[in-house]
Amino acid sequence: MPELPEVETIRRELAPRISGQRIRTCRVLRPDIVSYPTPDKFCRGLKNDIVREVTRKAKYLIIVLVSGKQLIFHLRLSGTIVVRPRGTKPERFTRIALSLDNHELFFNEPRVLGRAYLIENNRTAGMPKGLLSLGIEPIAPGFTTQYLHDHFKKRKAPVKAVLLDQHICAGVGNIYSDEALFHAGIRPTRRAFRVTRRETGRLVRTLKNVLKKAVRKFGTSVGDYVRTDGTNGSFQDLLYVYQREGLPCRICRTEIKAMKIGNRSTRYCPKCQKS
DNA sequence: AAGAGACCCTGTTGGC
DNA sequence: TGCCAACAGGGTCTCT
Structure with a gap:
């Protein structure tokens, strides 16, 4: 059940390993996991972009790309993100596979409840509504x-x-x-x-x-x-x-x-x- | 605006 | 052993 601490753990582990890496290819193995835009546009929009940083808001993991686009994952109940050596084949529940310069990044989601979004620079179109109306995180100073x-x-x-x-x-x-x-x-x-x-x-x-x-x-x-x-x-x-x-x-x-x-x-x- | 409940999904579990 | 219903649960949606 990825909640704030689990997603933050993933963020911390991902950031040093994928920052600066180029996305060589993207494969969507389960189309309905991509919430926005279409799976085809999702893949084409990611190809050849470069990871700038990995951030997080509440339970949303946000991979910011050099182009300014945001690759957003919500893991819901059973989603995980794993990083494997380059050339590793997708796994049983891999729904999205990204090939980076030195790694394979898999979004694994057995129950297909989790979602991925690719949001254009400075746009809110396609963003999960929940992300736009979040309260304060309990770990933040403002949570009094x-x-x-x-x-x-x-x-x-x-x-x-x-x-x-x-x-x-x-x-x-x-x-x-x-x-x-x-x-x-x-x-x-x-x-x-x-x-x-x-x-x-x-x-x-x-x-x-x-x-x-x-x-x-x-x-x-x-x-x-x-x-x-x-x-x-x-x-x-x-x-x-x-x-x-x-x-x-x-x-x-x-x-x-x-x-x-x-x-x-x-x-x-x-x-x-x-x- | 708030609250209750349905629904999405599918692998796993438990009962018969 | 096999079948099937119940269950897991975050977020969104509908209805009141």
């Missing part, structure tokens, strides 16, 4: 108690649902929302407007902590996520509730419970997290 509390005040949805709202908490997904709520001692079902200012302060702190630590641990490898060399991240060893239902809480030994909030599986400790 005041900011989050102001949003909480006007929302009566469960606090967990508000944490997953990309217009408010950019880059947060299911793993880190559950983990941050646990460390802040807040039950995910609590209505956002009932979260006190003091608790919101704690939540801001735990969100920042959890996301930063996950970046240092190269992300959480549960399910499909791997780093660009195919190896696992290691934050899964530091999870307290995510994917731990039925297991004893690491703090109080109470059994971790699972439930659904807004169609999302949610885990919490009934004792550590006050309702």
Whole structure:
């Protein structure tokens, strides 16, 4: 589940390896993975361009080219990006294959939910709408108690649902929302407007902590996520509730419970997290 | 504007 | 062993 820390890990690993590299060829092996423009224009638009830098906004990975075009990937549920030695053949779930000067870059996506976009210089045509309406990333200085509390005040949805709202908490997904709520001692079902200012302060702190630590641990490898060399991240060893239902809480030994909030599986400790 | 729910996708898992 | 439904889940869309 690539969320902010996973995409940031990919960005950090990609940047030194592909910056300055020319795109020799592009192959789209699954046309519906290319959201904009057409797969054909996508490939022709990339050919012979050169990677200038690799950036990220929330869960979007953005490869900026020397021409000014932006190659944008959203990994959704199961997308990964791997870099292989030049000449390596596409893999079982490779949907887009880019041949660079010294590497092959594969966008692997078993479930075909992820998307790629090629955006012209200084244009917004074709950009994913979500990218144009992102809130603040919790790791940014602007993500303050005041900011989050102001949003909480006007929302009566469960606090967990508000944490997953990309217009408010950019880059947060299911793993880190559950983990941050646990460390802040807040039950995910609590209505956002009932979260006190003091608790919101704690939540801001735990969100920042959890996301930063996950970046240092190269992300959480549960399910499909791997780093660009195919190896696992290691934050899964530091999870307290995510994917731990039925297991004893690491703090109080109470059994971790699972439930659904807004169609999302949610885990919490009934004792550590006050309702 | 907010909230609820459907839908997209397909590999994996679990039940019978 | 084989079949099939349920499940995973971020983002977008529709409807209220």
